[in-house]
Amino acid sequence: MTNLIIKNGLVFDPLNEINGEIKDILIENGKIVDSFSNMTDIKEINAKGMTVIPAAIDIHAHVASQQVNWARLLGKKDMIFQETWKGLTLENIARNYVSNGYTTIIEANVFPSLAKQTIFNFNYLPVLDKAMLLNVSNLWPLELEYQKAKMDDMSIFLSDLLKKTKAFGFKIYNPFESENWDFKILREDLSDQGRLYNFNALNVYEALTRCNEHLSLPHSVHAHIEGYETEQGQKNLYEVLEYVKKLDLKSSIRRSQIFHLAHASSYNVNGDNSRLIKFYNDNQLFDMDLGFVGFNKINSLITSDRRIINSLINTGNPYRLIRSAIEFEGDLFATFRVFDKNNERDCILWANAIDLALNIKNKYQIQASINFPNYANISDIPEIASFLISKEARTNYIDQMNGAVKNTLLLSENTPSLSFNEFIIITRVSPAKSLGLAKIKGNLGINAEGDVNILNINPNDTDLNKNQEALKRSLKFIEFVIKGGNIIKKQEKIDLNLDGRIFWTEGHPPNDPSGFVMTKKKRILSKI
Amino acid sequence: MDRISCTGCSLLCDDILISSDGLFIDQIIGACLKGKERFDQVGSKNRILHPLMKNDGEIGKVSWDEAIKKTIDLLKKAHKPLLYGFSNSSCGAQVKGIQLARKVNGFIDSNSTICQGKVLNASKTSNLTMTTLSEVINKADVLILWGFNAAESIPRLLNKVLFSRGKFRMTGREIKTLIIIDPVHTASFGVMGVRDLTLFIEPGKDIELIKILKDYCCSEKEISEMKIGALDKDDIKRLLLNLKEAENSVIFIGQGITSGPSSEELIKELLELIEVIEKKQQKGRISIMMAGGHFNMAGFDQISLSILGTNQNLQFFENRLIDSNDTIVSKIQKEDFDCSIIIGTDPISHLPHELSKKLSSKPIIYIGNQHTATSRMADVILPTAITGIECGGLAFRLDHVPVELKKLINPPETLSSDEELLNKIIEKLEEN
């Protein structure tokens, strides 16, 4: 492990209330210290005139699950896909993330039966620390628990499942939608009882949210809302949020919220985020990742949402579709789509992410994400940063959209942009806190891991609103990316010869002394 | 007794009970004939226990150092080596194979490319709707074996999907309809019941049948009186009805579809038929499952997609993957190679003789645990442990679900797993 001192940099460490202070950062044995115990072998970086911030964390990405392989298969002979995504190979993904200052990534949707593949792939995803969220919202062995929210039994079973799959948390994704589709029905009401099961989708949202707290998992339950990018999704969003709010749950000590909303940009398809903004401003127990859109030449759509797939098919999406029903646990889909600046709905998605970022007051309730690779590329982050920090950048970009589209965007002219500090919060600190990892990630406090970015910019001297190019350049060409004190990027040179870790947890399950619950579940599992 | 996954075929049954003392296997309960034969390979007389090398035309025992040295020499001399097989190796070994190919400017491919990989390839022009075994067990009511003799290639498959009582198929066999489309009365026909349907289609007439089904699926017209490929009009109607009205139907695609003439066109037509039926269905689903034989054929596709972004015809040059229009077939046919590494497969027996002749004309490095026709032609033979019995690893079932394989007993002395051996070769190449 390298011992490293970063001298004279301008440090932004929001968690520790350091907001542009000249300060040295000392890293010994991979962790941040206030003084070295051993003065030998210390590498030195002179960061004078440069900005020193914690490394970034992506809280919602698709990189190592089976679904991504189907996107790779579809794109293997597609020139535009290859050019834009470089095959989406594990190594290129790692290179891309490291290049943009990221050291930690969360795989957002893994079916339990396919978890072994994700772990295998994680071992070939160099450098990055990673974790996966297990999609447990279509599990038949939990039929009774979904119905009756039997917390102890559910917790014992799911804790065991987390341990076996080496997963980090729970994903709720369209509970039992695959069963609905067996009757070729798209669910219109989340409170509808299932045809083949005696509960409804909201019961599953409730059960898993409660169970997550019962197990004291580091991250809150991570929820996708059914029907995203459609009007139905907008309706479902508020139904779920209000329902979960009524549960009146308390957060565990590890983090501040009890419910995480995935890619929040994707639900208010009419561009009106006011209700969502108000809900979040009034309810501190909820957080969200934003889902910025990048208008890439082509994007994969790796999803488990039937409604969006149907809507793409009905509007004549020209790309091939691969789908599979996975072991009684839900469906996966992979296809491609193209976001278009002339398309009103696409532009609304783009604007929504920014609208939410600027108007939700407590920046610790929001985390930047791009739903990689569905909505944007990680290399779009510098430009996204400029939209958040610079009103001029925002306005110029909107000017490129066609007239009809421009007029529908409800982004308020008067909303203050994010400060540089707030940008650091939503890309670094807030994800760390949301994941229950704030002791070791997302900050430069004592004992935090030495994951650092050094940027060639001084926000105190540069007007980031006017000089967006300087901001973008500093994020596009990060001078140093450091992980655990190891320099993994130095100017253009990237070193991927470092292993990352896999974070997983089994939570704190209640006792099952006679193994009664697991025996019961094994009997159910053997029938499936 | 221990519970273990079987590597006899791509079903990877994980309910086999084994008793062993770590050295020998005493009892095997639950395996089918193919599985039992796989376990029996541990002590078979055909087992290769020492490295072997050809000297003056004669094959003789050598030390590991000599065998590895010869391997390295052959690889260093080669400018265009081929690496082929990998469907009987763990995913870890497949990754090492790719790393080795990268090192030696090799062309690497697995058995999948000439088998179920063809269906995956069809995704460039057709949608793919796949399913997995638990879905079939719990929901399927119509099972179609198309050019697939399940009883003799994946023996326990019908056991699991046809005879099982799933959550929504509690009535089991009685509620399920089996349809077999095959020119020949195979052993699979032995399970036919009263509701089932057999279609003895004439060889080569599958495309005609599919086109008729597509046509009549969309229209309300009567199927004309003419016979299609020796099939009765009524049987065709029954087939169509079953496809359209099923609550959950699965078409198992066998070698009858992937190994005949015009297989690419046939697969494309079949996938389009599935799309057409899906649109017509009032309820329910229709999916495919690819029936590949080797236990980890699906694995090579999965790991090469993750690591390289593509899965077939992998040509490396100067440490990079380059575009290639070649396939393993064209490479051998054109003799565009100067050495081959064959791992866990027997191409001299299984490829058409035009290719086996050409393959045998260049040096062969054989990695495997049993003697085969290929090993008898090889210049150097490197024996390895049997994956899933003497070493563990990850493998993918025929429906692309990952299964962890365990080590049950120790391999014979000095033998390592495919993965460890390939790693050793890579390290030796780096040393030199």
Add this chain to the structure above:
Amino acid sequence: MEIILNTVRKIDNDQAKELSFGDEESLKEILAVAFFNKEDYDNLSLNKTKSNIKMTSQFGSVILKPEKQEKLPQGIVCMPVSIWANQLTGIIDNELIYKNIKVKVEVTGDHILNFNDMIKSIKKNKME
């Protein structure tokens, strides 16, 4: 006789199994065979001196032992997948063809090559 050949997987006629547990004789007996329907078999007109068949496709030829198989339709001959079968399979347009191959069948008194000789003949052919 002209007939269509399909190479098939047969659990009791498995080359890998025979290599492991059989011998040269059993390999030949179990794999170097072609299964005919009863009528086709009778039409072969085998006799004491000509009890084998020579099967020829556009790709090659091989000497085999003919056998009867119940429930095989007329006009189709099946062979288990093996090194013998692959003397008749081939490549068309870069595709491997293992099924639906037109073959010509003649009776012959020639011997069936055993496994070793089959391997030797593959090498020898190349060297020619």
